[in-house]
């Protein structure tokens with residue numbers, strides 16, 4: 001197993017502070033809230049800054065696990081954060097000794113696992129924390145989606161940060177078709193002060209058929225494969241791969 005992720009985008013507080021401005025509540029969180037209806041307990045693996053985690057905790061028992069203290073600190077401080085059990089831990093190895101009605105990994109957290117061994121370990125963690133009737137959901141970008149085939153990609157956009165004002169967020173990425181690894185750099189410039197922060201990372205793209213085999217090996221079965229968070233079925237060109245399932 002590779003060593004625990006030391007991704008500066010999440011570990012470094014000066015970079016983690018931009019996560020919420022760059023990643024707003026969206027249809028992924030709406031989908032999870034709907035899926036959680038009826039669930040009395042939820043485990044959020046790779047919970048990050050915990051916007052979804054805290055919302056889920058309004059009416060149920062919720063544990064959020066993430067190795068990045070800088071992200072967890074933001075989660076703890078948010079409204080409703082006091083209702084969440086926050087655990088500094090690794091989704092590949094954490095064992096909480098309890099089971100949940102729903103296990104989620106959102107924000108493409110599954111893609112931080114860069115080796116098959118790490119993916120298998122994360123799927124095993126899902127399996128050991130599911131109640132017999134519990135369900136899981138996660139998302140991973142589809143390598144078959146046309147835009148992801150752009151070998152090099154760059155973008156610049158403006159964001160509004162609650163305390164820092166307007167931020168210019170830039171992204172540069174390079175996708176290696178042979179390995180499915182996307183290497184990227186995210187940069188944030190605070191327009192009011194000119195300060196600039198940047199960090200590099202990598203994520204892995206996995207085809208649906210490969211994922212399907214890994215999940216079977218982990219003792220998981222998939223009830224539905226979605227291709228986006230609007231709930232459309234997966235097809236080979238879908239933007240996302242989103243399995244919803246349970247213990248086999």
Ligand SMILES: C[S@@+](CC[C@H](N)C(=O)[O-])C[C@H]1O[C@@H](n2cnc3c(N)ncnc32)[C@H](O)[C@@H]1O
Pocket residue numbers: 004005007010011023045046047048049050052065066067068071089090091092105106107108109112
């Ligand atoms: C893109 S963020 C997603 C955060 C959150 N789930 C969301 O939807 O906003 C990916 C998260 O995965 C976390 N992460 C990285 N390595 C991890 C690991 N081994 N186990 C659990 N989480 C990990 C990062 O610290 C980061 O918070």
